[in-house]
Amino acid sequence: MGAITFSIEKRLKGALGRAGILTTPHGVVRTPAFVPVGTLATVKSITPEEVKALGAQIVLANTYHLYLQPGEAIMAKAGGVGKFMHYSGPTMTDSGGFQVFSLGFARGHGITKVLKEEKAHVQRDEAASEHSKLVRVDEDGVTFLSHIDGSTHRFTPERSIEMQENIGADIIFAFDECTSPLLSREKMEASLARTHRWAQRSFDAHTRKDQALFGIVQGGRYPDLRKQSAEYIASIDFDGFGIGGSFDKEDMTTIVGLVNKILPEEKPRHMLGIGEIEDLFEGVEQGIDLFDCAHPTRIARNGTILTAHGKRDILKAEHREKFEPIEEGCGCYTCTNYTKAYLHHLFKAKELLGYRLATIHNLYFIVHLVDAMRAAIIDDSFFDFKKEFLAIYQAG
RNA sequence: GCGUCGGUGGCGGAGCGGUCAAUCGCACUUGACUGUAAAUCAAGCGCCCUUGUGGCUACGCAGGUUCAAAUCCUGCCCGACGCA
Numbered sequence: 001m002g003a004i005t006f007s008i009e010k011r012l013k014g015a016l017g018r019a020g021i022l023t024t025p026h027g028v029v030r031t032p033a034f035v036p037v038g039t040l041a042t043v044k045s046i047t048p049e050e051v052k053a054l055g056a057q058i059v060l061a062n063t064y065h066l067y068l069q070p071g072e073a074i075m076a077k078a079g080g081v082g083k084f085m086h087y088s089g090p091t092m093t094d095s096g097g098f099q100v101f102s103l104g105f106a107r108g109h110g111i112t113k114v115l116k117e118e119k120a121h122v123q124r125d126e127a128a129s130e131h132s133k134l135v136r137v138d139e140d141g142v143t144f145l146s147h148i149d150g151s152t153h154r155f156t157p158e159r160s161i162e163m164q165e166n167i168g169a170d171i172i173f174a175f176d177e178c179t180s181p182l183l184s185r186e187k188m189e190a191s192l193a194r195t196h197r198w199a200q201r202s203f204d205a206h207t208r209k210d211q212a213l214f215g216i217v218q219g220g221r222y223p224d225l226r227k228q229s230a231e232y233i234a235s236i237d238f239d240g241f242g243i244g245g246s247f248d249k250e251d252m253t254t255i256v257g258l259v260n261k262i263l264p265e266e267k268p269r270h271m272l273g274i275g276e277i278e279d280l281f282e283g284v285e286q287g288i289d290l291f292d293c294a295h296p297t298r299i300a301r302n303g304t305i306l307t308a309h310g311k312r313d314i315l316k317a318e319h320r321e322k323f324e325p326i327e328e329g330c331g332c333y334t335c336t337n338y339t340k341a342y343l344h345h346l347f348k349a350k351e352l353l354g355y356r357l358a359t360i361h362n363l364y365f366i367v368h369l370v371d372a373m374r375a376a377i378i379d380d381s382f383f384d385f386k387k388e389f390l391a392i393y394q395a396g
Numbered sequence: 397g398c399g400u401c402g403g404u405g406g407c408g409g410a411g412c413g414g415u416c417a418a419u420c421g422c423a424c425u426u427g428a429c430u431g432u433a434a435a436u437c438a439a440g441c442g443c444c445c446u447u448g449u450g451g452c453u454a455c456g457c458a459g460g461u462u463c464a465a466a467u468c469c470u471g472c473c474c475g476a477c478g479c480a
Contacts, residue, residue, distance in 0.1 A: 039432050060431075098431045107433080114430055134433090147433040178431070216431090244431065273431035294432040301435045302428090317424080347435090355435050 003170065003212040004239055006268045006289075012377045016260050016287030019377040022268055024090040024170040025210055026082060029057045031268065031289035032377075034275070034370040035092065036363055037297060039065050041075075041085040043363070044297055045355045048087035054332060054364040055371065058170075059087055060292040063163050064096035064155070068146055072166035080168025092171035092292075095160045095202070097216065097244070098273065100142050101178035104135035113246040113273060115181035115221075137177060139194060157201035165208045173242055173272075174202035176216040181246035188220045196232050203236050212239035214270060217259050221248045226255050230262035240268040243288070253282040260287035275366065277306070277393055281386045284373045296366045300358035303347050306365045308389070310396040314358065319344040332364035333357075 003025065010019045022029040036043045036051055039062040043051050051059060061081050066072065078084035082091045101113065136143045141156030160175035176195045179188060195218045206213045215238035219226035233241060241263050243256060256271065263269055268289045274280070275293020283291060296306060303315040307327045312319075314326070322340035330336075334343075334357040346354030369389075376385040 035431095037432065044432080045435075062432075065432080094431045096431095099433090102431090103433070110428095110438095112428095112430065173431080176431095242431075247430095270431085275430055279430070291430095293430055294434090295430045298432060298434065298436085299429060302437090303435090304429080313426095316426095350435070352435075358435095 002209050004268075006240070006266065008265070010378050012285065012382055013380070014383075015285045016257060017285050017377055017382065018265075018287060018289070019374045020268065020289055022090075022289065024058075024212070026088065026090045026170055027057070029090055029290070030371075030374060032284045032370050032374050033057050033290055034280070034367045035060045035270075035290055035292035036367070037062075037292050037294045038085070038087075039294070040069070041066060041081050043359070045301065045352070045359045046363075048085055050333070050360060051087065051363070052089060054360055055367045056089075056363060057367075058090040058092065058290075060092045060094060061167065061169065062094050062096070062099075063160060063167060064094075064099040064144070066093075066167055067096070067163050068148055068153070072163045075168060076166040082169070090171070091169040092270075093164050093167050093169040093173065094272070094292075095164065095173040095175040095216075096142075096155050097160075097173070097176035098178045099144065100135055100137060101180065101246075103144065103147060104137075105180040105182075107134065109180075109182075111180060111182060113178065113181060114249050114252065114276075114279075115246065116249045137191075137194075139197075141175075142177075157198040158205040161202050161205040161213075165206075165211065168208075169211065171212045171214060171240070171270075172206075174199045174213065174215045174238070176218060176244055178245050178272075179218065179220055181221060181248060183220060183246075185222060188222060188225060192218050192220075192225055192229055196229070199233055199236060203238065214238055214240040214242045214268075216242040216244045216272070217263070218245040219255075219259075220245055221251065221255070223251075223255060223258055226259050227262060230259040234263050238267070240270065242270045242272045244272040252279065253286060256283055256288065257286040277366075277369070278390065280366070280370055281373065281390065284370070284377070285382070285386070291370065296362040297359050300362040301355045303358070304362075305343075305358060306362050308392055310393055314340065314343050314354075315347050316344075326361055327365075330361070330365070331368075332361050334361040334364075 005023045008018045008020045020031040022031055035058050036056045038059045041061050075081055075084055134145045144153045157175040164172035175198050177191050179191050199215045215233040215236055217229045217233050219229040243259055270290040271283045271288040273293055274291050275295040303313055305312045305314050305326050319340040324339055325335040326340055327335055376382040
């Protein structure tokens with residue numbers, strides 16, 4: 001080790017949760033923490049200074065997207081993503097493995113990585129392993145057609161690591177395959193075995209010791225495969241771990257708990273791409289230290305505002321004359337300065353400021369919520385906090 | 397006063413004898429969004445119901461022609477422009 005250190009400050013009694021401190025070359029992250037997603041070296045619509053100001057401690061960017069534009073060479077010349085985007089805090093990059101899914105099977109199937117009950121009846125295994133024309137997976141790696149211009153590109157574990165070293169984040173991830181939640185058992189097994197081989201190759205390819213490398217646990221919705229994956233990935237000396245892949249909404253908690261019971265507790269665990277309110281509580285309880293998720297920023301741009309009383313669609317006419325903050329008592333920049341009526345107007349008019357203000361609020365909300373979970377672990381009130389918060393949130 | 401063009405659903409604007417309850421855009425309503433191809437996408441949008449190759453009322457108003465009219469004819473009302 002060396003790039004990062006992780007220490008546990010307090011454990012959650014009766015569960016796997018913990019409050020910790022993660023130290024990176026660019027600063028400290030108090031965990032559990034929510035990591036805003038800045039795919040293209042920008043958290044869409046807001047500045048890095050605003051990201052910091054709203055309370056975020058670390059940002060995650062994406063290798064596939066940065067590789068396509070502006071290109072890893074630019075990142076390297078700039079002195080790394082952080083410097084390039086003028087963000088001085090800790091950073092991490094995803095390996096591009098998620099794009100195997102998002103540009104592959106997910107495309108055109110209307111399927112997201114977390115499968116909800118209502119959708120479970122649709123074509124469970126039917127064509128579930130097919131990828132779109134943009135992605136082709138083989139043993140050695142993945143061939144992508146650029147979603148931008150259709151040109152062909154090749155990712156292997158070695159290339160992913162090389163690119164991530166050029167991009168230069170503090171924490172990087174092994175190259176994996178994020179599979180569809182509809183994938184059959186048989187195909188899941190094959191994919192998992194390959195992801196394991198890719199994990200070892202990623203580990204072997206990693207040379208920059210000022211960057212931490214996290215291995216990724218897969219296994220879909222199969223508990224035994226998840227267990228097997230956790231054991232295998234834990235056997236490699238990664239600096240930390242990501243839990244990736246797809247889940248059935250109902251048993252995500254169980255699977256995360258099962259995995260975290262196996263992963264070494266002295267290393268940080270990152271839940272990839274999870275960020276709905278209920279899921280964050282479950283994840284923290286089950287021992288997750290970091291979460292990244294595009295959800296809060298994306299729904300913000302689409303007009304959905306997170307509040308303690310549930311989600312609100314700012315586009316609805318009911319907000320037209322509400323000259324009050326989105327959320328009473330919220331300390332974010334948006335709520336302390338602007339009204340629902342104003343945001344409603346901005347969204348109706350498709351004014352850029354609306355997207356900014358909504359993004360600032362949603363990120364503030366979710367970052368502070370996870371911070372509050374941390375505080376609750378420390379003062380032994382996590383379960384009460386969870387119960388009370390969710391009761392109000394889910395009541396709408 | 398004469399002439400020309402035009403009056404279509406909340407708005408703009410198609411249609412110009414049947415397949416039109418009426419293309420399309422906007423607006424509006426609802427829903428989705430979980431390691432970001434997303435400032436995006438989907439559905440609905442005359443009224444009624446036993447929800448259907450269902451009924452009813454509709455394309456300025458009133459008549460007429462036709463098996464059939466938003467679409468053709470006549471009159472009236474209204475608007476724009478031109479000429480007096």
